[in-house]
Amino acid sequence: MSDLPSSMFAVIQSHDGYSGTATGPVIADAADWLENATLPVSAPGAGQVLIKLRAASVNPSDIHFIKGEYGQPRVKGSPAGFEGCGDVIATGPGAEALQGLRVAFVAAGSGAWAEYVVTQAQMCIPLRPDISDEDGAAQIVNPMTAMAMVDIARKAGDSFVVSAATSQLGKLMCSLGRDLGLKPIALIRRAEAADMIRDAGAAEVLVTGDAEMTERFAAISADLKPRVFLDAVADQQCEQVFCNMPNGARWVCYGKLSTELPKLTQMGQLIFMNKRIEGFWLTQWMMSTAPEDQMGVVAEVQARFADGRWKTDVSERLTLTDVVPNLADALKKSDGKVIITP
Ligand SMILES: NC(=O)c1ccc[n+]([C@@H]2O[C@H](COP(=O)([O-])OP(=O)(O)OC[C@H]3O[C@@H](n4cnc5c(N)ncnc54)[C@H](OP(=O)(O)O)[C@@H]3O)[C@@H](O)[C@H]2O)c1
Numbered sequence: 001m002s003d004l005p006s007s008m009f010a011v012i013q014s015h016d017g018y019s020g021t022a023t024g025p026v027i028a029d030a031a032d033w034l035e036n037a038t039l040p041v042s043a044p045g046a047g048q049v050l051i052k053l054r055a056a057s058v059n060p061s062d063i064h065f066i067k068g069e070y071g072q073p074r075v076k077g078s079p080a081g082f083e084g085c086g087d088v089i090a091t092g093p094g095a096e097a098l099q100g101l102r103v104a105f106v107a108a109g110s111g112a113w114a115e116y117v118v119t120q121a122q123m124c125i126p127l128r129p130d131i132s133d134e135d136g137a138a139q140i141v142n143p144m145t146a147m148a149m150v151d152i153a154r155k156a157g158d159s160f161v162v163s164a165a166t167s168q169l170g171k172l173m174c175s176l177g178r179d180l181g182l183k184p185i186a187l188i189r190r191a192e193a194a195d196m197i198r199d200a201g202a203a204e205v206l207v208t209g210d211a212e213m214t215e216r217f218a219a220i221s222a223d224l225k226p227r228v229f230l231d232a233v234a235d236q237q238c239e240q241v242f243c244n245m246p247n248g249a250r251w252v253c254y255g256k257l258s259t260e261l262p263k264l265t266q267m268g269q270l271i272f273m274n275k276r277i278e279g280f281w282l283t284q285w286m287m288s289t290a291p292e293d294q295m296g297v298v299a300e301v302q303a304r305f306a307d308g309r310w311k312t313d314v315s316e317r318l319t320l321t322d323v324v325p326n327l328a329d330a331l332k333k334s335d336g337k338v339i340i341t342p
Pocket residue numbers: 059060061141142145164166167168169170188189190193232233254255256257258259280281282283334335336337
């Protein structure tokens with residue numbers, strides 16, 4: 001460690017634990033949740049690596065997390081940010097194979113919004129040279145989730161429903177679905193995004209604000225018979241979508257973009273139509289999926305980014321020092337990721 005810097009700039013969390021609120025992945029001012037700090041650079045322990053950051057992405061989960069609304073407690077004073085890419089510049093015992101490699105990583109403990117990150121070697125994926133740093137910074141959370149969830153849909157039928165389809169994850173799932181010969185039914189908020197999402201791979205596009213949306217969905221559902229609803233919105237209209245799906249349909253909630261809490265209106269469907277409501281969390285998928293199967297998914301993800309079938313749309317670029325003053329405004333832009341660089 002002697003030739004490594006002793007201190008680093010980091011964007012740290014100002015709060016501990018859970019907040020008990022459910023206000024969604026939006027912020028008025030990042031300074032309510034984050035502050036700048038100079039922290040010591042830690043040495044990697046057993047099975048860990050030290051990464052020099054190239055780029056980090058901002059996901060809704062990062063915003064849920066800093067607000068204390070995610071499935072893990074915050075640690076006050078610890079850098080924020082779950083995902084990024086960078087160069088492994090030091091390794092602990094057992095992680096030597098990653099020394100010197102450019103990797104995509106998920107931060108476990110010390111966050112990605114810092115000049116240096118310590119994480120587990122298991123949370124790192126060496127990147128092919130033909131993948132850009134920006135694609136590398138968003139290579140795990142959304143792409144792996146897209147692969148895992150479209151696989152759930154593929155096993156259940158020829159069509160599936162995806163809400164918030166203009167999200168990065170929604171676009172990845174529409175294009176993957178089309179490539180697998182499936183018919184994605186996309187639910188979007190912005191009518192002007194309909195052509196874009198059709199081009200991305202959606203077979204049908206419905207705008208959630210349309211007065212006839214539920215009736216139109218019911219007709220499409222009767223025709224295409226989608227058996228899986230991949231839902232990141234989870235509001236009352238989503239419950240109505242689920243109610244208009246056929247026998248055996250599964251409502252897979254994987255995000256909570258809406259702050260509205262839906263009521264269940266058709267309990268009989270769970271009994272008589274074998275319908276199911278469930279959740280999906282990538283962390284759980286990683287813990288329960290065999291390493292060789294995960295490696296197959298990783299290889300396919302990188303191949304799709306390398307040949308251009310998938311890409312990371314970028315809405316705004318911030319340096320680490322810009323995050324606290326400018327993140328809230330940067331997140332207001334639709335259709336793309338905020339990318340943070342050192
Ligand atoms: N469970 C897991 O393991 C897992 C893994 C990855 C991601 N996720 C979840 O997947 C979702 C999408 O992630 P992402 O990174 O792809 O997001 P993103 O690119 O940041 O896009 C989110 C988009 O959703 C739309 N949206 C926001 N609030 C909405 C609302 N209340 N109702 C309907 N649409 C809304 C907006 O698009 P418009 O402005 O165009 O409407 C927004 O741009 C998030 O909920 C995230 O937490 C879950």
